[in-house]
Amino acid sequence: MAEKTIERKIRHRGRLEQVRIYLGKFLRMFIYQNEWKVFPMAILISALVALVVRRDFFVTMEGTLKGSFALVCVAIWNGCFNSIQVICRERDVIKREHRSGMHISSYIVSHMLYQAILCLVQSALTLFVMIRMGVKIPAEGLIVSSMTVELGISIFLITYASDMMALWFSALSRSTTTAMTIMPFVLIFQLVFSGGFFTNLPAWSTHFTKFTVSNYGLKCINAQADFNNKPSATVWNAVNNIKNNELGGTITVGRIVEILGNEDNAAIKQLRSNPVTISASVGDLYTKFRESDSYQAIRDRTIDARITLGELLTTLETSVAFEELRQKSLLFFTVGDLLTALGNSVRETGLASYQFGKSVTFGQVFDFIDLDGQMEILKDVSVVKVDTTVGKILDSVSNNFLVQGNLDKEFKISFTLGKLIDLAGEENVKKIVQAKTAEAMKKDAYAYTKDNIERYWMIFILFSLVCASLATISLEFIDKDKR
Amino acid sequence: MxxxxxxxxxxxxxxxxxxxxxxxxxxxxxxxxxxxxxxxxxxxxxxxxxxxxxxxxxxxxxxxxxxxxxxxxxxxxxxxxxxxxxxxxxxxxxxxxxxxxxxxxxxxxxxxxxxxxxxxxxxxxxxxxxxxxxxxxxxxxxxxxxxxxxxSKKMPLTTPEMEHEEALRSFSNEEIIVMDKGLSVDLRKRTATDLFQTKTLLRDIKMNIQPGHMVLLLGGSGAGKTTFMNAINGYEKADAKVLINGKNVYEKYREMKYEVGYVPQQELMRGKDTVYHTLDDAALLRLPSVISSRERLNRVQDVMRIFGLSNSSTSLVEKMSGGQKKRLSIAMEYLSSPQVFILDEPDSGLDGVMARNLMNHLRAIADQGKIVIVITHTPDRVIDLFDDVIVLAKDSHKTGRLAFFGSVQEAYSFFGSTKMEEIVMSINSKEEGGKGLADSYIQQFAQLSAKNAEVQNG
Structure with a gap:
């Protein structure tokens, strides 16, 4: 057992050189310990997720939210399972090596580098699978020229932050059993407190979201996907799903009047305040006048022989005695409106100075001046324009004696939502519904800005460094382990 | 309200x-x-x-x-x-x-x-x-x-440890004689504190171990063997002075931690790495940075040859046999050629032949002038390879104390036994199936040490 004498020096390999030693060791482990399995696992998980999210990811708000959540879950899953066992499974070996001069910081830094390589490859594979499976990623990025590269950086940072978090838990755990017991809680915590996906969290618990990778991951991917400018499809899809369903039942006239008059309802109030302009021609008014009871009554009234036609018309237009007649309603106009139109027409023809010479009835006058003929000529002349609102029209209809007399009358109604939408125009309704729901879903955190994305990236880097530091501190106490 | x-x-x-x-x-x-x-x-x-x-x-x-x-x-x-x-x-x-x-x-x-x-x-x-x-x-x-x-009149079978430190006897105040070469340990107290109490795990352990000695560390369950080893290598510091070749391990921990090789009981290595890379990475961590890549490679190859791992250099650690893993685990520490080698049950899970073979390796390391301290629960099959024995025992307050330190023969004589396993039996508590003589031996050894110190001080 001959042995060469080695000249002993105090200096041994420093931290940096030890990092190289351990990095080499971990890369060998990658081959011998089958750690390459994490890559096919990443491919399979990504493919499964892409199957579900491929159609709507980057297309609609809901699809983007669903896709980004799934993508963040894949990244967290990959990261956590990369490193959750790496320290605890060789804790005794680490203790022996620490006793032999290994620096804990070198060990952790070499793990940081090795895990970074794993995460980088996993992120690239995830992205590749997503694209191959048909997820349409926008072309241009905000920070780098390609959005694919930019998204890849985000996936890498999310995976790496989760990886470092699991590395810390691994450093805290004394055995693989402990680590694997902690793991489901960590994943559920990340899932529940992801912020954007489960929105109905109690207010007190929302503070937890500040400490989850999933929260910032979701924000980052959504910001990159330009979430705020995507259309929202949920409500419109829901409407589409029920648009052929039969709606209806028994309703009373009074109930309809009540519904249409209810200004507490925002939609009805909006509807009632809509302005409406109604115009009518002489023909419309005369037809109504002919059909009314007033027409026959006035035909039989006698006119004094000395009065001229002009005076007669002026009297009809202005006299208090005819006020009631003038106020008679002809749809949205009155008999007064019709008389004014008639008076103007007669004065223009020069017949205003004509004197009858004997007592005549209004019927004779109407026939003399060929009122029907005159009205036929003037029928297309626009008489009046009325600026009103839907509310006033509805009130007018509601106050109609026919309506008021039948308030308790019941009748059956049957319609579909689709028919109602068709009345308003499907494209119009779709545009309005999507715009309104998208507006409600917008968030500042999802804004497509360079600042936002850079901030999230910095958070991931900081999170990773803090976790790695905590792992180092935790492992520094390894000499306190029980033998 | x-x-x-x-x-x-x-x-x-x-x-x-x-x-x-x-x-x-x-x-x-x-x-x-x-x-x-x-x-x-x-x-x-x-x-x-x-x-x-x-x-x-x-x-x-x-x-x-x-x-x-x-x-x-x-x-x-x-x-x-x-x-x-x-x-x-x-x-x-x-x-x-x-x-x-x-x-x-x-x-x-x-x-x-x-x-x-x-x-x-x-x-x-x-x-x-x-x-x-x-x-x-x-x-x-x-x-x-x-x-x-x-x-009721029924009393509990066991009572908890005494809570207050005052209940413990006072420390020995004798100073240890520090050696220029070898390992000197003067451990006054090693405590563990949590939110509820402070426990004394070890106290009053003093010894000098000569270079080239292979030392057996004996003790029952919970006597504080692993705690003692961690205190020696400085990873878990005690109220103690630990010197290797005159240098204080605690004061110069950054430098001295490479002088103590600690081989844990379990094979704490990455199973999915190759033998060569495991050793090469261990060499990168443990060897000084001025050593060139060529020298490091040669060192790794030398160590693989010494521990019989050359043929398995490309094998994954998890595919190796229990004995090979033990040798690899020791080789990782051996790379930096430390002065003190501490091994926690290196022969656990090995059959007699493999255990003997491994202990022979350790004896060879000790023969290079290094100190090898071994915890084993089957000492008798390899006792001939050891020079010294440390016996730690739990006293009545459940604190680890030194019940004996000396040569193998002195240990047999002190405890009146012919086997190391009998010594462990004698210091173990009755609840653990032993004789419950720990306090007695601790006291006897303390008196013996005091007498020896008086003799040395003239």
């Missing part, structure tokens, strides 16, 4: 109801007596949280007691928090209280399991029927068990 009182009683008595408080007082009375019977101050029974720690000590379930302490603490903290919750939103407050109640329920269940474990230990210690556990399992009935156990 009532709420605060409820919380206070809840913490102190573990219940909020008046009837429960009365039962808890009865339990405390019983507990007071149980603690006294085990030589522990009975007033601990009045101290919330700590009383279970002390009860666990009586039941030889110290770890369970510590865990129960933390769980109870957490449970009380959760109770206080849930009682002081205030939120404007009533619905959210309800959800929060429900959530907390679920957590408290879980913690309560865990603490109940640990309490059961502690009482089960008590059943064993008092050697009573396990049916007693039915009484101890529920807070409504455990007071009956505590009162009966506390006031």
């Amino acid at each position: 009532n709420d605060i009182l409820d919380i206070f009683f809840g913490i102190v008595f573990g219940t909020e109801q008046t009837a429960g408080i009365i039962l808890e007082i009865l339990f405390i009375v019983g507990l007071f007596r149980i603690l006294q019977k085990s030589g522990i101050n009975g007033w601990w029974a009045l101290c919330p949280f700590m009383r279970e720690v002390k009860l666990a000590k009586c039941a030889s379930r110290e770890q369970e007691g510590k865990t129960y302490f933390f769980i109870s603490l957490a449970k009380s903290a959760l109770l206080v928090i849930s009682n002081s919750l205030q939120l404007n939103n009533k619905e959210e407050l309800t959800v929060l209280i429900l959530f907390f109640s679920m957590v408290i329920l879980t913690v309560h269940f865990i603490s109940w399991i640990y309490m059961i474990r502690i009482f089960l230990g008590l059943v064993y210690v008092y050697d009573i029927n396990k049916k007693w556990m039915i009484l101890f399992s529920f807070s409504a009935t455990r007071w009956i068990g505590a009162l009966i156990l506390g006031f």
